[in-house]
Amino acid sequence: MVRQCVILVGGMGTRLGDLTKAVPKPMLPVNGRPFVDMLIDEAARHGFDRIVLLAGYLGGQVMEHCAGTRRIAGRDIEVSVIVEPEAAGTGGALTFLRDVAEDNFLLMNGDSWFDLDLREFATVEPGTTPFLLRMALRPVADASRFGTVTLEGDRVRAFLPRGTAEGGLMNAGIYLVRRALLDQIYRKPCSLEGDIFPMLAGHGLIQGKVRDAFLIDIGVPADYAAAPELLAKHRTRPAVFFDRDGVLNHDAGYTHKPEELVWLPGAKEAIGQVNRMGWYAFVVTNQGGIGRGLYGIRDAEAFHARMNEDLAETGAHIDEFRLSPFHPQGSVPEFTGDSPCRKPNPGMLTDLAALWPIDMARSLMFGDKQSDMQAAAAAGVRGILHEGGDLQARLNAALRG
Ligand SMILES: [Mg+2]
Structure with missing residues (x-):
């Protein structure tokens, strides 16, 4: 059973302007709590009890607020924080996991929430063709704002820049990662989206899983402003x-x-x-x-x-x-x-x-x-x-x- 969840919280949040001058993006409050706390709750309720936050920009704040053991959903959840010593990009940041990564771990962006059944996503059916990365994909009607992927069978084959296609499947920012992926990252800085994913896709090593579900990215001001109401609405269920x-x-x-x-x-x-x-x-x-x-x-x-x-x-x-x-x-x-x-x-x-x-x-x-x-x-x-x-x-x- 996959129990480790890594959350990328190192971004600069430049698109949010003044909001992220003194506070790192995942620590911005939504409904009275830092956004990242909600992601930790989501991981915890799906049975992930070892959480690693990969911090960078203003990482001390993340360390101070998040590191330690929390009681969530009746379980002890260990939250550890790694602050990258130099800006290494989203790909390079993963190299700082080498001492702690488990054989399989969930990886997610710290500035978005995709309403995904994380336990189902982290479960690999017997007989699945091997992969180094499983990527959650979400259908979008209008791809002017998002890059999209081409999917053949269950394999992601290519990444298309935003505006290339009218609609399609976007990367939803949640991944199941095999530890062996870390061995494929040997230069820093490097970007997951720009360097690592295209290389893996070329070798047929990314499995895509399509889910049509709610997603919010707090990385732009309008979406951050809408987040409290939208999150409350979509998280309320029977x-x-x-x-x-x-x-x-x-x-x-x-x-x-x-x-x-x-x-x-x-x-x-x-x-x-x-x-x-x-x-x-x-x-x-x-x-x-x-x-x-x-x-x-x-x-x-x-x-x-x-x-x-x-x-x-x-x-x-x-x-x-x-x-x-x-x-x-x-x-x-x-x-x-x-x-x-x-x-x-x-x-x-x-x-x-x-x-x-x-x-x-x-x-x-x-x-x-x-x-x-x-x-x-x-x-x-x-x-x-x-x-x-x-x-x-x-x-x-x-x-x-
Ligand atoms: Mg009974």
């Missing part, structure tokens, strides 16, 4: 809340060991479908075994990490796992008694709704117990009882009804 035991995995009673994970019929497929729809996928699970002292929170988290590793093989993911460790008759004092987050109370759902931009009125909750249905109702979410059978079939029936 969620599917899944109870865990008895819905996603076989419930053997206080199941918590990763090796005991047995998926139920249609569960992985249902989660993948929710991902493809662009909806959030959450797990909300009572883990009273923790309150009873049978296992710890870290054990439950390890179980959830295994679930996401299994899901990643199919290009699917859970955005966040929420658990309630409480048990009414617990033996661990701090987790004994009732809690707003123990179902049938809605706390896990309402906490998620406070953190993520969720359209609750269109959201769904699948559970195998009445307490799941009560939690859903109290959170204003439509509950669907699932006591057995194929979960994906149940999801499709719910979406039709």
